[in-house]
Ligand code: SRM
Ligand SMILES: Cc1cc2nc3c(=O)[nH]c(=O)nc-3n(C[C@H](O)[C@H](O)[C@H](O)COP(=O)(O)OP(=O)(O)OC[C@H]3O[C@@H](n4cnc5c(N)ncnc54)[C@H](O)[C@@H]3O)c2cc1C
């Protein structure tokens with residue numbers, strides 16, 4: 001799933017078509033997220049939890065846990081998942097699927113170009 | 126045949142009427158066997174999703190929330206392609222058109238239909254029964270109505286002393302009502318018990334606060350506008366403010382009758398659960414099979430399996446042969462299991478054992494060499510073996526009492542059970558399956574989740590625990606000894622490897638010893654261990670910490686944090702209180718609360734405000750968010766108290782100053798009391814000190830949390846200094862030897878207090894001085910984590926939301 005998006009993005013970059021009208025939003029420098037952690041980004045009234053694995057891979061999920069609204073960005077990550085800090089439910093970083101539970105978080109395509117994080121698909125609130 | 130059922134090339138439509146436990150299980154079994162085969166629509170009259178009705182007594186008692194008994198999540202339905210309409214009552218079935226009509230309009234067509242309408246409470250003909258204040262007990266809604274009404278009442282009467290009546294009565298006790306159970310028979314649970322065991326059960330239930338009126342047939346509800354009392358056929362009466370009717374159930378068959386299906390007491394079904402219409406199945410309490418109806422879940426689950434095998438074609442040979450049933454009364458503190466038919470009479474060989482002084486009664490009825498029924502009251506350790514013998518229809522042992530006491534005398538449930546016998550009778554989970562999962566490392570919650578055992582009535586949980594104790598022991602599952610899950614080493618070996626290889630960061634340990642698997646649940650434990658091993662030479666990767674330990678505050682349910690400053694020994698000052706008050710106002714703290722640990726909690730602080738709050742407070746962290754020394758509670762002691770024999774506040778403050786910030790495998794709570802009256806509750810603390818004339822007693826391993834445990838006496842010393850030394854030595858030994866997240870009670874039990882005394886007081890291994898040195902070094906290394914408010918570890922540490 002993720003690799004499809006990477007391919008798409010690569011194409012877009014090649015064509016220099018990435019701009020606000022392609023829907024990609026710049027979230028600022030990747031250094032805003034300490035390695036291995038997540039942060040909640042606000043874009044106007046929209047928000048997303050963006051994670052940066054120690055290996056450099058970046059992922060984005062809905063900001064609030066589908067269980068009871070816990071702040072996913074504050075969760076521990078590892079083994080490709082984030083653990084919600086409130087009640088410990090796990091969600092896969094790549095697609096938001098619940099690892100040990102039936103719930104699922106929305107995931108958004110993200111990418112780092114240069115040192116900037118771009119996100120796409122954030123729906124209007 | 127399938128082709129003709131297809132509509133517009135789409136899937137076959139399966140409609141299910143009812144959203145009870147039978148309907149849920151049938152759909153689950155069907156979608157397990159043939160995912161995506163049917164387009165499934167469920168219609169349920171209740172406003173809730175499918176839930177575990179068995180647990181309603183606990184919902185009524187208020188010990189469980191309605192949500193906690195829901196059986197499937199919304200996602201579960203979505204994934205299985207099942208639509209569920211709640212609050213949708215089906216009005217009629219049109220078999221010719223193959224449609225159903227909903228109350229209030231709307232209809233749906235089906236290729237196959239399942240009727241799972243369950244049963245309705247039986248309400249006997251009692252005059253004036255419609256008076257407000259009379260309830261039945263069947264649904265979540267009933268529980269809510271009863272609980273709401275009970276608030277205005279002092280007394281309640283439960284009409285019907287059967288299994289459910291007793292559970293309802295027990296639940297109502299929790300609402301502080303005076304409860305009278307009214308029963309026509311001369312003793313409770315007459316369907317299952319005999320007079321002798323019935324009388325014993327009544328005595329037992331009276332001892333927990335229920336009252337009984339036997340041989341009373343209720344004739345009339347008294348009161349107009351609301352219930353005032355009950356009058357009986359013998360012209361006696363009682364006063365009561367509300368009434369719960371629990372007189373049994375009757376299959377809910379109206380839809381089937383109207384549709385012209387064969388119906389006797391229930392909807393008549395064959396061994397495939399087919400009704401008299403080949404496209405209509407039925408399952409659950411509404412079914413009559415071979416002349417019998419059932420009122421328990423185990424038979425419904427068996428029916429659901431056969432129905433699914435048949436409707437999906439997974440096993441067209443599947444046949445339901447009827448069920449053998451046993452019941453268990455789910456009232457805390459009362460053990461009662463009834464199996465089969467324990468009535469006496471011609472041909473019955475009866476074995477009876479009674480110990481009235483302990484309230485124990487056991488009876489076996491054997492017919493034709495096989496167990497036909499049993500009653501076990503007051504002691505049910507042999508229940509699983511008895512149930513197994515009954516369900517397997519096995520020949521009874523020559524000495525019938527062996528079933529009750531085992532061939533060698535004194536049966537251990539877990540042991541006595543044959544491997545193929547069901548441990549969980551609700552879900553029919555065999556001992557073999559349970560033991561296999563335990564051998565694979567399952568602990569209780571996982572075992573329940575994976576096998577479903579224990580998730581019905583919950584009555585088999587003690588047996589599951591016994592099996593875990595037996596089969597989950599060390600040696601069988603080395604993982605139980607691992608310090609954290611993802612690194613296959615016990616703590617001493619792990620520490621040795623970390624030292625030998627000089628691993629200073631969590632990533633390094635994961636890479637070299639954990640096969641590269643960065644299991645998030647294991648990281649905080651590794652971080653804690655590395656800090657203990659390397660102290661300030663540890664390479665601090667903040668992402669290995671739980672959020673609380675990244676920001677030094679406790680996360681709340683809304684994502685804000687709580688701030689608990691240290692108040693040494695619970696002794697504060699006007700100046701401190703004034704500052705706390707000012708901070709609370711300045712930062713709009715949502716609640717200021719005196720904690721159970723004798724200090725003050727500022728709740729609802731935003732992440733970005735934490736540094737400023739700490740700065741303005743000017744007090745050090747109380748470590749209320751982490752695995753470290755928490756508090757040292759004290760009582761006023763000698764300084765003021767007329768009984769005090771030791772200066773408890775002074776020692777408490779000294780303890781907290783000395784050990785503040787010391788990180789431990791789990792949190793540690795301490796206390797010092799000034800005399801044996803123990804006002805600081807020292808004997809339920811991880812370390813608790815009690816002043817005695819001429820010295821101090823030091824207790825360790827106490828708890829008053831999830832489990833209550835009185836602490837063990839480690840030593841009695843004569844001076845404060847000695848007390849501080851012994852406490853420090855214990856803390857360091859605990860730091861080095863406890864598993865991650867092992868609280869002191871479990872640790873003390875594991876090592877044994879004798880051994881701890883030998884090691885720490887008698888110094889049998891010559892470790893004492895080293896332990897004293899290690900803890901001293903740790904104390905000197907103390908740094909208030911809240912100073913990071915001024916010098917953050919990284920610039921983003923206290924940033925909550927980031928603007929893009
Ligand atoms: C604030 C306080 C309740 C209060 O308002 O009084 C409290 C609040 C919490 N307790 Fe507690 N406990 C508080 C005193 C206690 C006590 C009583 C005591 O300390 O004297 C106990 C029983 C004693 C014991 O610990 O054995 C207690 C037994 C627990 C337990 C069960 C521990 C156990 O293993 O049995 C937990 C759960 C856990 O640690 O896993 C817990 C967990 C929690 C947590 C941390 C739950 C969490 O992870 O969010 C609560 C944090 C709320 C917050 O955000 O501030 N709390 N908790 C008390 C803080 C005392 C303090 O000043 O530090
Ligand atoms: C308090 C309590 C404790 C119990 N304890 C135990 C126990 O310890 N062990 C045990 O094995 N069993 C126990 N039982 C019994 C067990 O709960 C039942 O056997 C089981 O729930 C029956 O399931 P069912 O699906 O057949 O019927 P139900 O659970 O009655 O479900 C039928 C559903 O169909 C709906 N319905 C009916 N008509 C229509 C219609 N026309 N249109 C739409 N929907 C309709 C009803 O609203 C209901 O939700 C207990 C029951 C209660 C009430």
Ligand code: SF4
Pocket residue numbers: none
């Ligand atoms: S008892 Fe403790 S853990 Fe439970 S709600 Fe109260 S503070 Fe929270």
Ligand code: FES
Pocket residue numbers: 065066067068069070084085086087088089
């Ligand atoms: S809010 Fe995320 S697990 Fe409960």
